[in-house]
Amino acid sequence: MKFRDEYRDGAAARRLADAIAHTVTRPWTLMEVCGGQTHAIVRFGIDVLLPSDITLAHGPGCPVCVTPVEYVDKAIEIAEREGVILCSFGDMLRVPGADGDLFAAKSRGADVRVVYSPLDAVVIARGNPSRQVVFFAVGFETTAPANAMAAVQARREGMTNFSMLVSHVLVPPAMRAVLEGPGNRVQGFLAAGHVCTIMGLAEYQPIAARYGVPIVATGFEPLDILEGVYLCIRQLEAGRAEVENQYARAVSPGGNRAAQALMAEVFRVIPRRWRGMGDIADSGLGLAGAYSDFDAERRFGAVDAGDDALGECISGQVLRGERKPPDCSAFGVRCTPERPMGVTMVSSEGACAAYFRYRGVTAAVGGGG
Amino acid sequence: MCLAVPGRVLDLSGDDPLTRVGRVDFGGVVQEINLAFAPEADVGDYVLVHVGFAIAVIDEVEAGRIFAHLDEIGELAEFAGPLGAQP
Ligand code: SF4
Numbered sequence: 084m085k086f087r088d089e090y091r092d093g094a095a096a097r098r099l100a101d102a103i104a105h106t107v108t109r110p111w112t113l114m115e116v117c118g119g120q121t122h123a124i125v126r127f128g129i130d131v132l133l134p135s136d137i138t139l140a141h142g143p144g145c146p147v148c149v150t151p152v153e154y155v156d157k158a159i160e161i162a163e164r165e166g167v168i169l170c171s172f173g174d175m176l177r178v179p180g181a182d183g184d185l186f187a188a189k190s191r192g193a194d195v196r197v198v199y200s201p202l203d204a205v206v207i208a209r210g211n212p213s214r215q216v217v218f219f220a221v222g223f224e225t226t227a228p229a230n231a232m233a234a235v236q237a238r239r240e241g242m243t244n245f246s247m248l249v250s251h252v253l254v255p256p257a258m259r260a261v262l263e264g265p266g267n268r269v270q271g272f273l274a275a276g277h278v279c280t281i282m283g284l285a286e287y288q289p290i291a292a293r294y295g296v297p298i299v300a301t302g303f304e305p306l307d308i309l310e311g312v313y314l315c316i317r318q319l320e321a322g323r324a325e326v327e328n329q330y331a332r333a334v335s336p337g338g339n340r341a342a343q344a345l346m347a348e349v350f351r352v353i354p355r356r357w358r359g360m361g362d363i364a365d366s367g368l369g370l371a372g373a374y375s376d377f378d379a380e381r382r383f384g385a386v387d388a389g390d391d392a393l394g395e396c397i398s399g400q401v402l403r404g405e406r407k408p409p410d411c412s413a414f415g416v417r418c419t420p421e422r423p424m425g426v427t428m429v430s431s432e433g434a435c436a437a438y439f440r441y442r443g444v445t446a447a448v449g450g451g452g
Numbered sequence: 453m454c455l456a457v458p459g460r461v462l463d464l465s466g467d468d469p470l471t472r473v474g475r476v477d478f479g480g481v482v483q484e485i486n487l488a489f490a491p492e493a494d495v496g497d498y499v500l501v502h503v504g505f506a507i508a509v510i511d512e513v514e515a516g517r518i519f520a521h522l523d524e525i526g527e528l529a530e531f532a533g534p535l536g537a538q539p
Pocket of ligand 1: 395396397398401408411412413414415418419423424425426427428429435
């Protein structure tokens with residue numbers, strides 16, 4: 084596929100890895116923010132290709148992983164009500180709540196439907212006027228404009244049977260939280276490319292300046308990630324902490340203005356609790372006043388957020404990049420993708436699931452798929 | 453879940469900026485994609501698609517830049533000593 088396969092070229096990847104090895108003179112720890120990048124790094128063995136001086140800490144960048152357990156429980160509660168159709172992205176179905184997941188609710192008879200696009204949920208609402216259709220709206224800035232569009236279309240049509248259970252999170256506040264964590268080791272970031280496609284780069288300048296960390300907006304293919312690492316290491320070795328754009332084919336400095344405008348119309352910034360990371364100020368989106376009629380929490384009762392009880396699971400530290408999946412005593416033993424204990428094992432973009440799936444069977448860079 | 457896939461715009465339809473759609477070809481699989489966030493998208497352009505929406509038109513000039521960069525790096529690496537040269 085054009086704009087994909089050429090960025091998986093093994094020989095080019097090795098050249099970039101050589102350039103990185105020539106540049107690095109001492110140990111550095113970088114964090115890739117997005118779960119999609121984590122998945123690619125583990126899948127293509129990019130961390131193995133890098134000199135041992137470079138550590139890639141896997142970040143909190145999986146919206147499925149950081150959705151608080153109370154939202155999953157609420158979604159299940161709503162789904163099991165009479166006359167409700169609950170629509171969700173597929174990744175959310177296996178996320179464990181306090182007592183089972185959406186998949187289990189579905190097999191008990193609840194009408195839970197997997198949608199590819201939030202607009203599919205609007206179509207379902209249109210076709211089922213006598214049922215209440217609830218869309219479980221999760222995601223980062225990448226997904227927020229699409230979810231905003233679902234609300235805009237429902238409002239335009241004056242729908243009274245459509246609402247959204249919103250658990251949206253924003254990336255830059257989480258990067259600050261990582262940097263301020265007592266166990267922080269991160270010295271530079273590969274910023275999440277598609278979040279930057281929507282939001283542009285302006286939010287990162289203050290973070291780079293305040294914390295003295297280079298931030299490189301980075302894509303998702305092996306060559307993107309390697310070039311992102313190279314640019315980041317080159318800055319660190321030169322004592323610079325700037326915002327750079329590796330992913331300029333899809334990221335402009337100002338971002339996507341049309342998408343930003345729709346997000347601003349439908350959502351407002353609110354505090355959010357991240358599963359495994361706790362409360363983070365200004366780190367989420369909720370529906371703005373004009374759209375509050377479409378808030379599922381108004382229609383079906385508010386989510387009350389308790390405390391995460393994680394037990395043996397160290398997914399909180401994994402999400403903050405402080406520890407890696409194999410450090411967990413349950414990894415691969417009591418915790419597998421079929422029987423996940425923590426969210427980082429659930430989503431295919433969670434670090435634990437990526438390690439479970441690809442480690443030991445390290446795929447060569449340039450491999451197909 | 454921030455996955456976005458590149459595809460080529462085959463045709464466009466609709467005048468309403470919020471519901472304008474294009475048929476987009478993803479290596480043989482064709483899907484109808486909302487273009488509200490890519491108002492500049494034209495037939496033949498490659499767009500990056502996430503959950504049914506084009507979120508960017510891929511900049512073809514920038515797309516090739518990494519390979520030019522690689523050539524530069526390659527030349528510098530040839531001159532690099534054992535401790536490496538700062539490119
Ligand atoms: S392996 Fe399972 S139990 Fe351990 S940190 Fe990962 S998700 Fe939690």
